[in-house]
Amino acid sequence: MSDLEQMYQQVIMDHAKQGRGKGLVDAQSRRIGESHQVNTTCGDEVTLRVGLNGEHIDSLSWDGAGCSISQASVSAMTEILADTDIDTFEEAFDAFRELMHSRGEPLDDEHLEDLLGDANAFVGVGKYPARIKCAMLGWSALRDALAKAQS
Numbered sequence: 452m453s454d455l456e457q458m459y460q461q462v463i464m465d466h467a468k469q470g471r472g473k474g475l476v477d478a479q480s481r482r483i484g485e486s487h488q489v490n491t492t493c494g495d496e497v498t499l500r501v502g503l504n505g506e507h508i509d510s511l512s513w514d515g516a517g518c519s520i521s522q523a524s525v526s527a528m529t530e531i532l533a534d535t536d537i538d539t540f541e542e543a544f545d546a547f548r549e550l551m552h553s554r555g556e557p558l559d560d561e562h563l564e565d566l567l568g569d570a571n572a573f574v575g576v577g578k579y580p581a582r583i584k585c586a587m588l589g590w591s592a593l594r595d596a597l598a599k600a601q602s
């Protein structure tokens with residue numbers, strides 16, 4: 452395992468152990484969306500709540516259970532997207548999905564790598580197609596919750 456892979460492994464373990472934004476909070480935002488997503492193949496689940504103020508994501512929290520990849524991924528996503536906006540989410544969502552389908556290769560785009568922050572650590576998951584659903588679970592929950600908050 453390379454130094455970078457070891458560092459990424461550490462980042463994932465850290466998020467899995469101490470989930471950022473874990474524990475649902477009562478959002479005071481004007482528009483609130485909630486989503487419950489289940490990955491039946493692995494047994495992961497996430498319930499995520501987002502609060503919007505205009506285009507601004509001003510509250511983001513979740514609760515969940517399952518494998519380290521699913522729980523660490525929603526934690527890293529929360530860390531990079533809390534206090535941002537819908538456009539940032541859409542750009543990050545597309546970048547993360549691309550990362551998941553790059554078969555373990557980094558994105559090779561400095562702007563997108565900066566945007567993804569700790570979520571870059573999941574690059575290795577792309578080598579294991581069965582685990583991509585685990586890593587995408589929280590992202591799907593946020594996309595669904597945002598759609599509900601905007602409807």
Ligand code: ZN
Pocket residue numbers: 490493494495517518519520521585
């Ligand atoms: Zn899983």
